[in-house]
Amino acid sequence: MEGKLPTSPLKNTHRKISKTSLEKKEARDAWIMMSPAIIILLLIAVYPIIRTFWISLHEMVLTDPSSGYPFIGLENYVKIFNDQRAMDSIIFTLKFTVVTVFFELLLGFGAALLMNKAFIGRGFVRASILVPWAIPTTVSALMWKFIYNDQYGLFNDILTRFHVIDSYQAWLSSSSGSFMALVITDVWKTAPFIALLTLAGLQMIPKELYESAKIDGANKFQIFLNITLPLVKYTVIVALLFRTLDAFRVFELITVMTGGANRTESLSVYAYNNLMKFLDFGYGSAMSMLIFGVVFLISLIYMKALGSKLTDF
């Protein structure tokens, strides 16, 4: 079914005209016009990465200028793997990423399927489901921190009203409570993002496909499995890619809600602490490079899953 999707006509025309001198001139003009953007990109994206990598090869603790910041090769990277705290933060980050992305996918996909159906007030539901995603992370983290408060929190109020718990709990005072609270907040905030992208994918599926499937006598489950799922797959993978990367770099949510207490220090938070708090630029940079590397790897894996489809869209 995927094979029947029309391939881009642009490719062929491009190949034909590029041989003319007009096209050559246009290509050159295009480069000239793009060059400011390319230079800016080199300056603000490529240069810092190279610079960070360079710093990560040095022992550079700003509070110790007498050391002269010696070159130490990959020692900072070795240090990460001998540092129990760094390892704990990596494990926490992976756990957080897997759990949040799983629930976000489940909820987001479900919400998208519901919103794709015609019902009264659909526009209102679509708009309101996006509200959590529109709120800045720091603000929603502060808000949820108050919701989990042991004296005034809404969470305690609701749970006691429904007799789930007898007395108010301090949700953010234990490891398991903090983890659960962070996951709920992150899912609440970002499931709408998956829902939105998935909905866009669902709406792109031609109605005729469903009609002919019905005529052929396919049941709802068969339609979902053979039409909806394959056709929405790539949109969902793109959404998952974004979410995985974001979850892996989780920072503000943790800084605001727990400050890394109760074993909730993520790799980004630990890297930030090393850089800005301890002024250990060498080690902090090595950790930043590690995050960059993992994020790069995750992107590659997803790209592989997407295959040539990414360029076709």
Next chain:
Amino acid sequence: MKRGKMKKLLVTLILAVMMVSIIGCSGNSESSGEASGGDGNDKVTIRFSFDQGVGEPTQKIVDKYNESQDKVHVETVILPQDANVVHDDFVNKLASGDTSVDVMALDVVYVAEFAAADWLEDLGQYFDESTQSKYLPGTIEGATYNGKLVAFPWFTNASVLFYRQDIIDQLGVEVPTTYQGWMDLQEKVKGLDEIKYVSNFQAAQSEALVCNWVEYIWNNGGEVLDESGSPVVNTAINVEATEIMLDLVENYSPEGITTYNEPESEQVFLDGKSLFIRDWSGFWNSANAEGSKVAGKVGATTLPIGPNGEAPHSALGGLDLVINKFIDDEQKEAAVDFLKYMASEETQKEMTLISAQPPVLKSVYEDADVLAEIPFYEKFYGIIEGGKSRPMSPKYAKVSDAIQRNIHQALSGEAEVKDALDQLQSELEELNK
């Protein structure tokens, strides 16, 4: 041919971008350089950076300074009221040798770190011993690193035990001076008013926890570092002090106390739910402000002591003024003049009156005008005098982080007190190497 042209174009563009950035940079230094030009009539302009928390009163003082004389003009650079943001902004500037600010108001705990990085001007030559002796010894000590005066205290801050005077009166008891004494009141206060908790302080994993914990240690006769600066954390009296803290957390405080910073703990006290709260001196104003359920019912005293403690000590906070080491001599001279003005008796008194920030000059605490305005200061002077600085270290951020993590684990029941202190001891020893 075409490739060559392309290259040329790229080079021109890169040059253009670089030119713009160079002009941008020199623009800054030029403006301050121009102002400092030795024209005689021209004023030297210096820039003073501090946080919004003291923004309004400080601006008034700076305006007054600018009017008072014709040599120096002070411009203000105001940062958000967040110790971390301010710290990071100063680090960014000083690490790159930036000269766009000349004078900075630095939180006392970062003085050692900045001094170790060699970013601060030595002030010993401008403020002699006899001048220094007029100021609170704890604050001068906090501004000294490796025997050098690298900062000058501006105003200080100390913790106080605020309690419900009305409840103590109802019970007809003396104000307790020990932790045990406060704990013993638990049975008696139950059901009185809306009191639910005897104790209340800040035990979230943050800088506030460090302040609280060192007070339990000091007030049980312990220390974090010995005379030579080596860690002495896991002694028997320190274990005892931390266990008292744990007992208060588990049995006498709000359930979520290990998630509380100042705002959360203050809210519980303001709602009349706790008998006492350990907080910074400035809380006196909010406790008695309109809208507070406990206004007019609050007493203030020194912190309690433990079984081995002899005298109560509060952790000192506050801001110091420092001079950027990278600015030129003319700017430095102007900056010193400004610092002397800020430290003078007249300015200290005025700042106290308009901001209610505790001054660093001893004489202000005896000033009749000040006492008439803030009667609480009579008691407070003793508290400040007994105040101690948190452990001084160029690696303070790491020391603080180690204390925060280990003590928080002990208080939230993730580690035994003794194990947590052993772990903390070994982490601090590692840092001391």
